[in-house]
Amino acid sequence: RFLLKTVAAWQQVRKAPGALGVSLDAHPFRRVFCTLSAWEDRDALYTFAQTEPHRGVMSAIRPVMRTSMFTFWEAPVADLPIDWADARRRLDEQAASDARS
Structure with a gap:
């Protein structure tokens, strides 16, 4: 479900202003998906996230992302x-x- 929902967002991030690169480490059978991205600054990232x-x-898959960490x-x-x-x-x-700490 995660992969199907995120194809559009994946295409979006590759063209997003301020995005320098993105990578996905997916383990669908374990339901573990990790993304690694580089941005010019946090404003560019936050603008992307709200677009x-x-x-x-992200709203649609929030219920299955309860244990997400950023x-x-x-x-x-x-x-x-x-x-x-x-x-x-x-x-x-x-x-x-x-x-x-």
Whole structure:
């Protein structure tokens, strides 16, 4: 259901102003979907998130996204693209830092 609903939003993000790149790591049989995107700034991301079709898609699938997590970090453009191994390392570091706080 997630993949079917998000095709339009996926096409949208690839053309969105301020989007530098996007990647999806999907495990549909486990119902785990992770997106990794790079934006010029948060305003560009927030504008995209509030624009159709993304806004409507997210509203429609909200019930199945109860355990969603969102995180942000900054990286120099020269470090892009960030691969999934680097993203997971950053998330693990952030989780460890949050646990210490």
